[in-house]
Amino acid sequence: MAKLDENGLTKAARTLLLVGVLFVAINLRPALSSIGPLIDMIRQDVGLSDTLLGLLTTLPLIAFGVVSTITPLFTKRFGIGNTLLGALITLATGIIIRSLGGVFELYLGTILLGIAIAFGNVLIPALIKRNFPHKAGFVTSLYSGVMSLGAAFAAGLSVPLAVEFNLGWRGSLVSWSVLAILAIIIWIPNIKRINRTPPSRSFKEAMKKLSGTLLVWKLALYMGLQSLAFYVILAWLPAILIDRGYDEAYAGWMLSLSQGTGILGAIIIPVWAGSRKDQRLVIVSLIVIEILAFIGLMFPELGMVELWIGLIGMVLGGTFGLALLLIVLRAKDSETAAELSGIVQSIGYFIAATGPFIVGMIYDLTHVWNYALILLVGVSVLKLIMGIDVGKDKKI
Missing domain, CATH: 1.20.1250.20 (MFS general substrate transporter like domains)
Incomplete structure (x- = not known):
């Protein structure tokens, strides 16, 4: 049998x-x-x-x-x-x-x-x-x-x-x-x-409990900040490169490169994180790489555009998979996972929706793309602050 x-x-x-x-x-x-x-x-x-x-x-x-x-x-x-x-x-x-x-x-x-x-x-x-x-x-x-x-x-x-x-x-x-x-x-x-x-509790009871838990808000912010960075890159990376003198074909290939390395990150990072009880090392490692890549992209004279964009894509893809995994790992059971996933992704996507608009507004006001990249570095730092807590081995 x-x-x-x-x-x-x-x-x-x-x-x-x-x-x-x-x-x-x-x-x-x-x-x-x-x-x-x-x-x-x-x-x-x-x-x-x-x-x-x-x-x-x-x-x-x-x-x-x-x-x-x-x-x-x-x-x-x-x-x-x-x-x-x-x-x-x-x-x-x-x-x-x-x-x-x-x-x-x-x-x-x-x-x-x-x-x-x-x-x-x-x-x-x-x-x-x-x-x-x-x-x-x-x-x-x-x-x-x-x-x-x-x-x-x-x-x-x-x-x-x-x-x-x-x-x-x-x-x-x-x-x-x-x-x-x-x-x-x-x-x-x-x-x-x-x-x-x-169900062990009503929808109203679940939302009241989760919305009053600080870790839920930190996880929602982590999800939102990673999605914001992803959609900003998706919307504006070609424009940043074209503004620096690259042609449209090259800019399109670089966006494809970021998506390709994103697939790699989405596959590798959750496996690495899932093999550990505590995910803080994974989170810190990804943020360090992300910040270095954004800074590298700020300085055209450094060259290595393909390297920076490849790293950014890998990190953002990996962070997306990691954010989903953290929902699974932090929930004590499947009922909580559905409730937690709902509230975290709801807040997260509202945050993400603001990203492309804010970056577009910054460029309209300044005509300097590096200010947008500085914003993304700031987003990475906030993500690190949230990640230090959500990466700990504890349940909601």
Whole structure:
């Protein structure tokens, strides 16, 4: 007879559940990262201003912030498995609506897919805590790595799908619904593998307890600051390089380099951190590298642009995976993990949404990109202060 784990699953069942988790993960970024390369095509076709086009990126982040906190309401009612199924269906629906309608549908679909992704962002760490507690670092590395890989593939394939395959921007965007539908098919059999347990407390009680815990706020700030730095680099790195005299092609390659090394960091760092009871050494090491890389990027005369950008990408990717792992490690059980993930990611994405706007405003006022890099060094220092406490081996 096959040996069962604490959730009553065989090794084969756990493997199939892990495959399901990874298919959910690979769907959490393509709908977002595929839009940027197609902005010019959308502008020419629909005639929207840059401000309104910017909402196609900002609206999902706002949805993340709003929806993340209330996600435990759904899991307490429907369970993690059914809630994730609903999220995948909403994601596929949102992608299709965004791609096939007019301006109203473009924004409606964007909001729907933002809501769907928010559920996935929150619930996967809780599921890892519940079903893979002894391999949290390894599974988180797979999850964050696959998610980053999905983002990179979507960003790279969006224009070829639109141009070389003659799909246009609508066809390119709607193609990612196929991936979501495939995830739905793979996820449905996994729902029965996630046994529902009665909630031990109400949503209101959980939020009252967590919001009154200082460590929760520090973890939320850590998550928010790392996301802020990531979205600033994603939005403004090419502009920084072009302003220094590099051509657009080189700037684009450097952004791709940061995303590529980010995948590496997202895979390696959670495994390293998960092998330790105390994650402070990991946090300090990443921050030191990050600060050195930002300072190096401030001085063009130093050269080595590829090195600095590669390091920044690796650290930001690794820090993202580490932030997700810290949610898993600090929560005492899977119910707490879902609640903690919700409040931490809600606050975190609201903080992240301010980053690109603040940096753009700084440049408009000063016309000096180094002030933005100094801001990112300051963000790194704040992240270090928060990380020293959240890296300690203790439970919420």
